[in-house]
Amino acid sequence: MHAQTRHRPAAALKSLLAATATALGLLAATAGTSVAADPPAAAGDALMTRARELFKPLPVTLPVVRNNAVTREKIDLGKMLFFDPRLSASGIFSCNSCHNLGLGGVDGLETSVGHGWQKGPRNAPTVLNAVLNVAQFWDGRAEDLKAQAKGPIQAGVEMNSTPDRVMAVLNSIPDYKAKFATAFPNEKNPVTFDNVAMAIEAFEATLTTPASPFDQFLEGNAEAMSAPQKAGLELFIDKGCSGCHNGVNVGGHDYFPFGVVTKPGAEILPPGDKGRFAVTKTADDEYVFRAPTLRNVTLTAPYFHSGKVWDLRQAVAVMGSSQLGATLTDEEIDKITAFLTALTGQQPRVDYPLLPASTPATPQPVFK
Numbered sequence: 001m002h003a004q005t006r007h008r009p010a011a012a013l014k015s016l017l018a019a020t021a022t023a024l025g026l027l028a029a030t031a032g033t034s035v036a037a038d039p040p041a042a043a044g045d046a047l048m049t050r051a052r053e054l055f056k057p058l059p060v061t062l063p064v065v066r067n068n069a070v071t072r073e074k075i076d077l078g079k080m081l082f083f084d085p086r087l088s089a090s091g092i093f094s095c096n097s098c099h100n101l102g103l104g105g106v107d108g109l110e111t112s113v114g115h116g117w118q119k120g121p122r123n124a125p126t127v128l129n130a131v132l133n134v135a136q137f138w139d140g141r142a143e144d145l146k147a148q149a150k151g152p153i154q155a156g157v158e159m160n161s162t163p164d165r166v167m168a169v170l171n172s173i174p175d176y177k178a179k180f181a182t183a184f185p186n187e188k189n190p191v192t193f194d195n196v197a198m199a200i201e202a203f204e205a206t207l208t209t210p211a212s213p214f215d216q217f218l219e220g221n222a223e224a225m226s227a228p229q230k231a232g233l234e235l236f237i238d239k240g241c242s243g244c245h246n247g248v249n250v251g252g253h254d255y256f257p258f259g260v261v262t263k264p265g266a267e268i269l270p271p272g273d274k275g276r277f278a279v280t281k282t283a284d285d286e287y288v289f290r291a292p293t294l295r296n297v298t299l300t301a302p303y304f305h306s307g308k309v310w311d312l313r314q315a316v317a318v319m320g321s322s323q324l325g326a327t328l329t330d331e332e333i334d335k336i337t338a339f340l341t342a343l344t345g346q347q348p349r350v351d352y353p354l355l356p357a358s359t360p361a362t363p364q365p366v367f368k
């Protein structure tokens with residue numbers, strides 16, 4: 001079930017997509033998008049050659065997850081937990097409330113709203129392809145998805161629960177206890193907060209979006225992207241965007257100051273959030289954030305950790321001036337934005353899980 005992130009010839013793409021979709025019971029695969037035919041020799045295509053040095057197509061099989069053997073049973077359980085609002089104290093918020101899988105894995109809000117109608121400090125990044133990021137959160141403070149998942153459950157402005165409360169909820173529901181026993185065989189006490197996080201991570205590992213036009217291009221199909229998209233890719237490389245947004249996730253693997261050349265104004269970069277400085281306490285890390293993945297970026301407005309920019313064209317212009325000291329022309333912005341639309345891949349088709357009923361022993365919702 002595991003596969004390394006590596007280049008696959010396009011010919012293998014279609015069958016692998018189908019195989020993965022069948023294995024996961026997900027309908028992610030081929031609907032709607034035609035997958036590349038046999039790869040033409042890329043030698044004649046200079047842009048393709050350059051792009052292949054900087055980027056990698058998304059793997060169409062499950063990515064490797066460190067210290068977590070991903071199984072069908074864990075994925076199923078993790079999916080239930082991802083959608084179960086009873087992991088929150090109020091019984092209202094699930095992971096899906098803020099990472100809506102019908103909406104590109106985000107909530108579409110400037111900053112998220114959680115427990116007690118509280119507004120959180122940052123924009124919710126997408127969970128799509130998050131498994132491929134070097135670390136989680138805008139400041140990288142969680143090393144992986146299993147470490148990450150424990151955060152929102154306990155955060156006062158998000159789900160406002162506690163590990164004890166989550167255990168009480170799950171132990172009160174016999175079907176959940178059985179599911180944990182199947183997903184974590186050989187464990188004497190499988191219902192643990194750690195295993196909640198492991199199962200959620202396993203499910204999140206399935207949330208990749210392969211076969212975008214850009215992936216098909218990288219796989220060798222020169223026709224997969226339109227002329228403006230290709231011109232945009234060329235600019236994306238020539239202007240230096242790809243210096244920070246590169247690799248398999250077109251970003252997500254390193255940290256940079258927001259404002260390498262010119263700091264954006266407080267209306268986009270509010271002074272109170274110093275980013276990675278809070279994690280490392282190093283002066284150099286003030287206003288440093290992880291360069292986000294740009295995959296599916298047309299689905300995930302508003303933009304930046306502050307969520308202050310709603311128009312992708314404006315986000316591109318801001319990046320030009322803040323990160324590169326370049327004033328991009330309208331035409332350049334149009335082309336780069338066209339390229340970014342080629343990063344929308346096949347969205348995971350997730351059927352809504354049926355969640356087992358509460359019992360009289362299940363802790364009741366609390367709103368304070």
Ligand code: HEC
Pocket residue numbers: 082093094095096097098099112113114115120122123124125126127130133135136137138139145148149152153157158159200
């Ligand atoms: C109330 C809204 C809310 C809820 C509920 C919520 N999240 Fe989040 N999530 C956020 C916000 C906001 C961030 C960014 C926080 C930061 O960077 O400091 C985030 C970050 C993440 C990230 C990091 C992605 C990245 O690219 O760094 C992942 C993964 C994630 N959440 C998964 C989950 C899971 C799993 C759950 C359920 C256990 C969950 N979230 C519940 C709002 C929410």
Ligand code: HEC
Pocket residue numbers: 236239240241242243244245255256257258260289290291292293294297300302303304305306315316319320323324336
């Ligand atoms: C020096 C590194 C660097 C360069 C160069 C760079 N970026 Fe970024 N990019 C970042 C960082 C860091 C962020 C996150 C900023 C924040 O919200 O704090 C970001 C955010 C973005 C976002 C917002 C994504 C989201 O989900 O909110 C877009 C779009 C983007 N960059 C596009 C570009 C484009 C287009 C270029 C070239 C014109 C570019 N970037 C150049 C580092 C860089």
